[in-house]
Amino acid sequence: MKENKSIPATNFPLQGGRGLLVILGAGESGAGAAFLAKQKGFDVFVSDFGAIANKYKQQLQEWQIPFEEKQHTEDLILNATQVVKSPGIPEKAPLIKKLREKGIPVISEIEFAGRYTNAKMICITGSNGKTTTTSLTYHILKDAGLNVGLAGNIGKSFAYQVATENFDTYVLEISSFMLDDMYQFKADIAVLLNITPDHLDRYDYKFENYAASKFRITQNQTPADHFIYCIDDQATAEGMKMHGSNARLHPFSITNELESGAWLDRETLIIQTNKQQEPLTMSINDLALQGKHNIYNSMASGIVAKVLELRNDTIRESMSNFRNIEHRLEHVAKISGINFINDSKATNVNSTWYALESMPKGVVLILGGVDKGNDYSMLADLVKQKVKAIVCLGRDNARIHEAFKDILTEIVDTTSAQEAVYVSYQLAKKGDTVLLSPACASFDLFKNYEDRGDQFKKAVMEL
Incomplete structure (x- = not known):
């Protein structure tokens, strides 16, 4: 298999077509925008400050679209006619500020x-x-x-x-x-x-x-x-x-x-x-x-x-x-009369509130991860009504303990999906629900929320 190499910005050939369109971020939206831009006659250059996934590197090479990773070549980017920006790049990023100052349009893939x-x-x-x-x-x-x-x-x-x-x-x-x-x-x-x-x-x-x-x-x-x-x-x-x-x-x-x-x-x-x-x-x-x-x-x-x-x-x-999407209130299995629900896509407190609101009483709630300054108080009433125990799944669970210590006696720390599932299974009884609805991002222990959900499902099936 040939090695993936970025094409240096200094070797970037301008064809003089519809102008230079720079794409910042080479994920799903960036790679797709690059393909469409090339099809429409633009000179296209893709720049990602992080590493580009192999899948997208291979696509860009197949389409003969120049790209760079782990850097932004500002001299080239600031000569763009327009820029298509990944939604993940904040407006406060220095490069975006420079583009705005130069009056270069910065738009979304959509x-x-x-x-x-x-x-x-x-x-x-x-x-x-x-x-x-x-x-x-x-x-x-x-x-x-x-x-x-x-x-x-x-x-x-x-x-x-x-x-x-x-x-x-x-x-x-x-x-x-x-x-x-x-x-x-x-x-x-x-x-x-x-x-x-x-x-x-x-x-x-x-x-x-x-x-x-x-x-x-x-x-x-x-x-x-x-x-x-x-x-x-x-x-x-x-x-x-x-x-x-x-x-x-x-x-x-x-x-x-x-x-x-x-x-x-x-x-x-x-x-x-x-x-x-x-x-x-x-x-x-x-x-x-x-x-x-x-x-x-x-x-x-x-x-x-x-x-x-x-x-x-x-x-x-x-x-x-209709069957619901994966990782959003997804029914995984019923084991020993206990329902296991994967709601790994719940990365904020509001999403977890909605999940709990739809559950019957007798919930063992798996909560935690990277906390985005969460206010857990909005969950208090539902936790009182429906939750019998919380299993924390994260590296730092102090704020979860602080939020619910006066409501629940059972708050247990775990550091893997397998451990969280096993502990939850021990805490639950027939008729209960084990709900993974973390209210937090996943990046402390997992690649992303999909990885968290997949590991949860695998652990459930291994019970």
Whole structure:
């Protein structure tokens, strides 16, 4: 196998085509953007300050796209016509500041790729639930026979799909970091699930800045477009007063009956987006995704389907047979009458709150990892109601002990997935649930949340 070598910036040949497009970050989105840019006639150079995964190095070599890793050659980068930036690179990074000072446009992969497709855009954001809602929406549309792609924070790069596929519709999971670098891009259908404090270090520790970022999902929308949002979410309701929307509004609520949108009549879900059409009605007990937060997710996906005028029977069937994504409230196994649930994707406290809220009593909760300044107090009531023991999975668990020592007598430290599963199994009894929902990032003991979830599942199956 040939050795992977970067192509030195000094050897980079300018072809004089559509200008130099530099891509910062060579992950899934960066590699895809590079491929699309080359296809569209740009001189392309990829630069990653870290090491590039072999998979993406091989792709860039096959496509004959110059790249560098473990460095940024500023002289070259600062001569770019435009820059496509990985969502993970913060605005405060010195190189980004220099690009801004020179007036060089810095955009996201979504912004760039959106210029080269006329497909209908369904864009979903929110602090919690966006992966589940994006996956469910895609599932409903695909089941209905639409020619639809899945991209954004999930699946294959949007740019790569624009370059290689010909979808009529895309369902895109969009993070606030992506939204920050989107300008002309427009969602035909925008979904905002909720806004809760997350990633505040990227927003000067100001919640209002983070909320404003989320509302960029509505930018450029016209009265011909649609905005779907949770009216029960206080931050979203406040944001609507400040930011508003030009689009047709479709709120959803589980506490209030609405004239249009989605709401509950006791245990019946009702979705009405057009008075000339028959509303969708469905028992919440028939939804594939259970728990209050998942009713919200199903409402949002159902409204998208109704806006697209899909048949009620098709929507109902898809919403009842959907299988949740891996690492998000994923049922792993039932062993000795104990349910094991993998929610490794819960990397913040809000996600863990949603997971606990959907559980019955008798939970052994596996919690911990890299703490992003978590406020565990919001979990206190649910822990009192539902949790019998906490098993910590992380190198530093002091803040977890401090938060729950007055609520629980059983708080146990572990340092591997195998140990955490074994200890949890000993603490649980028939009818209980062992829930991995860490509320923390995974980088102290694992490569990423997928690795954490995979190791958890492997350990469960070895019991």
